[in-house]
Amino acid sequence: MLATAFTTAGDLGNGRSVLDAAAPAARDPLDDRLARAAPRTIEAREHIFCEGDRATHVYRVEVGHLCIYRMMSDGRRQVVDFAYPGDIIGLGALGEHGESAQAMERTVVRGMPLATLRELAQTDHRLGMKLYEALSRELMAARELLFTVSQRTATERVAAFLLALSRRAVRRGESATEIVLPMTRMDIADFLGLTIETVSRTLTRLRTDHVIDLEQCILVTICNPAALAELAQSSGQVGRRG
Amino acid sequence: MLATAFTTAGDLGNGRSVLDAAAPAARDPLDDRLARAAPRTIEAREHIFCEGDRATHVYRVEVGHLCIYRMMSDGRRQVVDFAYPGDIIGLGALGEHGESAQAMERTVVRGMPLATLRELAQTDHRLGMKLYEALSRELMAARELLFTVSQRTATERVAAFLLALSRRAVRRGESATEIVLPMTRMDIADFLGLTIETVSRTLTRLRTDHVIDLEQCILVTICNPAALAELAQSSGQVGRRG
DNA sequence: AACCGTCGTTACACTTTCTCACAATTCGTA
DNA sequence: TACGAATTGTGAGAAAGTGTAACGACGGTT
Structure with a gap:
């Protein structure tokens, strides 16, 4: 599913997508291989790999x-990305991992050895x-x-974040307005640099402004997508060159 | 010079370098090829390529x-990197460029068509x-x-930035303490998110604290590298988890 | 069912950075 | 060399976000 491995971070933008075109649904040797790999279950809060670990596999999130x-x-912590089912992680690592990958809940991945990947890439340039x-x-x-x-x-960051999750949900065939936040407020804060x-205050304000609805801290309903998009773009102006 | 194409951004960190090991000085097919390419001169403030332009070449900065x-x-603008002689730019682009590349002064680059690069990579896996x-x-x-x-x-950002430039200068065989800032304050600000x-105030404070010396806005002398490194790490504490 | 720990929310004082205004400096050009 | 334009530096007030702390809700455990 490389073609669908858009990340949350990548979606934070203003919708522009440099690489959107030409996403062939064709059979993918990596996909095939991963489908045959044994699944591995990671319990909530456990790590698949940690910063500094020797990089041995790439993984695809299944569940x-x-x-x-x-x-x-x-x-201090910087969350770099949230990986959803279909996403591939561990790709950028050379030698050792630069980031840690922690399961937010019980999670299933399929792994593929880097050595195998390298071999495959040498014979199949399309894969490379x-x-x-x-x-x-x-x-x-x-x-x-x-x-x-x-x-x-x-405000812009939080709004952009919610929109990114929304787009991502749509891509998986889920609702665009009912968003589940599998991560904690802390994760969101460390992702957005807040x-x-x-984060909590901003979400509350979005709710009182009837832009979103919040239930159980985890389920967000986007009531006013247009307003949310507006907020993501330029809040109440801001920026010296607004 | 791929092996030396560390970026300013990459050096902002705490010295940890995931990929430092194993930088073979061996002949590089990309290098060879680029050395034979015709140089191209870009005047100050002109662009080599702009956001949205079709990506046709990768370039190596010569001067x-x-x-x-x-x-x-x-x-609003985000400076993503500053390219110095030896650096390669335009690598990440697929289809079209996601960033603009502007010369800060009269600059010479050598370009190589992406098609050629692709061909070479297919025959030479080492290059790939x-x-x-x-x-x-x-x-x-x-x-x-x-x-x-x-x-x-x-303060941390500016200090880290100066240290990054210093490390980079050392790598090119230049002085570690006498740093030239070829970019404007605006460029630095847009790079560091300030x-x-x-930026100006922070530099001034570093000077009054005798950590650096400033001449003509462009030449920075690091008087106290240890203090600068200290500031880059944790300023005067700050950060809730300090 | 009561307890405990974690997580999320809210309020308020405080700090940092930003905005705006203007002075000083530097650079390019005449 | 002098001028004008652009860049850089500085100060005061404003705004945004942070730090701290108290409280409430939720979930698991005993």
Whole structure:
């Protein structure tokens, strides 16, 4: 499912998608191989791999959700991405992993040894290109997130985040307006470069403004997608060059 | 020079370097090819390519400096990287460029058509791997910058930025303490997610604290590298989890 | 069922950074 | 060399987001 491995981060943007075109539904050697791989179950809060671990496999998420993050020595954390079913993780690692991958709930993945992947890529140039493209897409996603975190206000970030999850849900054939947040407020905060309080406050304000509805902290209903999109773009102006 | 194409962004971190090991000085087919390519001169403020342009070449900087950035519809800008001599740019682009590349002064690059690159990569797997690695390194760099912008204070960001430039200068055989800033304050601000005023103020404070010395806005002398490194790590604490 | 720990929400004081205004400096050009 | 334009530096007030703390809701355990 490389073609569908768009990341949350990549979707934070303004809808522009450099690489959207030409996503062939053709059989994928990586897909085939992964389908035959043995599934592996990770319990909630456990890690598939950690920062600094030797990179041995790439994984595809089958069931559940993962949080991909990096830690700083003083405890500050940057969530780099959330992995959903169909997403491939561990692609960028050379030698050792630069991030940790933690299951947010009980999660099932299928893994494929890097050595095998390398062999396959050498014989099948199409696969090689696909890997390159997937990595390139991750780079785009990282820069999109960088943009969001660096230039946007708290409201814009949260709104963009919800819209990203919405688009992603649609891509999986789920509802665009009923969004499940499998991650904690802390995860969201560390993803968007905010504090949990600000995330909470912002979500509350979106609710009182009737842009979204919140149930049990986990289920978000987008009541006013247009307003949400508006907020994601330019909040109440902001930015010296607004 | 793929092996030396570490980016400013990638150096912002705490010195950890996932990929430092095994940088073979061996002949590189990409290098060979680029060395034979015709040089192209770009005047100050002109672009090699712009966001949305069809990606046709990868380029290696020979002389001068480039600013790689993305624009948002409302004018906000995110500088993604600064390219120095030896750096390769345009690697991640698939189809069309996701960023613009602007010369900060008169700059010379050598370009290589993507088609040629693709051909070479198909026959030479070593090159294919190198390209993949270079892209992976760019991803790491992007995430490092994300971390910096997302989690660090203004002082930490500026300090980390100066240290990154210093390391980079060393790598090119230049002085570690005498740093030239070929970019404007605006470029730095848009790189670090700050305003020019904050960048200016922060630099001034570093100077009054005798951590650095400033001459002509462009030449920075690091007087106290240890203090600068200290500031880059954890400023005066800050961060709820400090 | 009561307890405990975790997570999320809310309020308020506080800090950092931003915005705006203007002075000083630098650079390019005449 | 002098001028004008652009860039950079500085200060004061405003705004956004943070830190702290208290409280409530939820889920698992005994």
